Amino acid sequence: xxxxxxxxxxxxxxxxxxxxxxxxxxxxxxxxxxxxxxxxxxxxxxxxxxxxxxxxxxxxxxxxxxxxxxxxxxx
Numbered sequence: 769x770x771x772x773x774x775x776x777x778x779x780x781x782x783x784x785x786x787x788x789x790x791x792x793x794x795x796x797x798x799x800x801x802x803x804x805x806x807x808x809x810x811x812x813x814x815x816x817x818x819x820x821x822x823x824x825x826x827x828x829x830x831x832x833x834x835x836x837x838x839x840x841x842x843x
Contacts, residue, residue: 770804793827803827804835 776792779785796803800810809829811820819830828836 770806773804796827797824802829802832804832805829807831 776789780789793803801808803826807829809823811823814820814823814830819833822828822833823830
């Protein structure tokens with residue numbers, strides 16, 4: 769996880785910290801960059817709609833989404 773993101777998450781126990789967290793996500797979504805790795809991304813090129821939707825919720829690119837939301841193990 770990105771050290772800057774870790775710091776923002778650690779500061780979420782205050783109203784200002786939560787607002788900073790949300791603002792950080794909004795900035796990354798507007799710039800089309802990932803909130804974690806910082807790389808540019810184009811959610812319109814994602815194959816799955818769910819991945820595109822997740823970017824516009826969390827600001828995570830498809831690659832980082834896999835780290836945060838790994839697939840459920842097959843039985």
